[in-house]
Amino acid sequence: MTFSVAPATSVAGVTLPPGPASPGAARIVGISLGHATLAEADHWIGGLSPAPVLACTHLVSAPHPHVAISLLTALPFETTPELAPAASAAATGQSGRAVRFPGVERLTGELTVSEILQRSSISRIEVLGSGPADPDTVVDTGDFVRPQFRGGELVLVTTPAAGGRLIPFERRDPTPCCADH
Template sequence: MTYSVAPAAISAAGTVGAARIVGVSLGHTTLAEADHWIGSLSPAPVLACTHLIAAPFPHVAISLLTTSTFETEPELRPAADAAASGQFGRAVRFPGVGRLTGELTVSEILQRSSISRVEVLGSGLADRDTVVDTGDFVRPQFRGGELVLVTTPAVGGRLVPFERRDPTPCCADH
């Protein structure tokens, strides 16, 4: 897996060391559980992605760009390895994520973070001057070494991230 962000050089113990990609599978059953676990890490990883894994049961595995080490139960080791070597994921932690709050133009998102591009679902690249209402929740996709924020059109010519913190359940109004 190749990330387009620079690795950190400080280890959990405070000594200089090289960050590396590690896979972790703890059996999280939801993205929210995995996000919460990632948010509890100290020090925070440079990059953390979630990956939906089917075996040995459907769950969420995690890849981290970090200097830390993590244990995975032997039966979940293949899932952890798949997460570490995967080309696709959902980024939870990445450089600049804390600066992506409120309403920002696509250009500002690209300048403030390691997101490489912003796309409109089914329509291609978003115009650099278009405003994105982040909802203070940005989860770009990790695709082949790049972070790509997928958005959808919203009221007033704005965009919103495709993944929302509190999505409306499918068929909620039926």
């Protein structure tokens, strides 16, 4: 079962054609394969060829807690009937965690907030609990950037790090809670 929604004018900086999706046209497709973790879903997305323009993960609870995926793609994808509600929720969701998005491959190493905004479709960079990040502040990407998709735009949430730098809130290898106990 394939799910799609009518294209919007713009999704994360990618302009879509107006009207219903025609065969071969890019559209948002929801997929639910029952991935148990974000890492499993990220790995599956990373193996897609051709890579989708936009790929987001979505935590869903029905029929059981798992990670569903939405893709901006021209390719069809299948979802088993029991996971169809999760696929539909992913396709029509107004939020998600972006794994693939325009410019992601250019967000490596240390970049200023301004450079990240210029090189990618990320619309804003926020400091957790503090508001917008200063354009001249350096962000150590750790070569792993997962902005949040919120209402049609990508927002990268960061936290302060040593040396006045910022790091993305989500890290590739986070320190487990209570790791030092």
